[in-house]
Amino acid sequence: MHLNKVQDKIVEEFDAIIGQVKSKFRYLRHFANLGTSFPAATTVERTDDKMIRLTRSRIWLDAAYKDGKVYYAGDSDSSIIKGILMLYIKVFSGRTPKEIIDSDVYFTHEISLHDYLPQHRQNEISSVLQRMRAFAARFKISNLNDNGVALAV
Incomplete structure (x- = not known):
């Protein structure tokens, strides 16, 4: 499924529940519930080298590169951040580095996420996105051939 179709599906899911989560508390509770249902296969070992620095919440993120695609694993001590x-991870895992780097991440705006999060949480989400793109860029660079020409990724 194309990256934008995954984002569209997330937006549709939120459109379906937005009437039910009329308050900021319930909206954020929904993310906390998503965080508790985090699939074990996408969790990461909580080590210092995988931690995203300069965030209030502790966030761990790692990525693996297999068959031309990037697969992410992550965790957080905040259930809200873990849900986000x-x-x-749902949007970006299984994508090529080019897809990740070139993507327009719009689902967060479509579900009004930034309207409900305090500034420090918005900064954390921005750090997650930056780290995911940094992993993708690193994998793309590592696929340069000896002539300095990027292989198709």
Whole structure:
């Protein structure tokens, strides 16, 4: 499924529940519930080298490169951030580095995420996105051939 179709599906899911989560508390509770249902296969070992620095919440993120695609694993000590992280992993895992780097991440705006999050949480989400793109860029660069020409990724 194309990356934008995954984002569209997330937006549709939120459109379906937005009437039910009329308050900020319930909206954020939904992310916390997503965080508790985080698939074990996407969790990461909580080590210092995988931690995203300069965030209030502790966030761990790792990526693997297999068959030309990037697969992410992550975790957080905040259930809200963990739920949002799950959505990012859902959108980006199994994509080529080029798809990830070139993507327009719009689902967060479509579901009004930034309207409900305090600034420090918005900064954390921005850090997650930056780290995911940094992993993708690193994998893309590592696929340069000896002539300095990028292989198709």
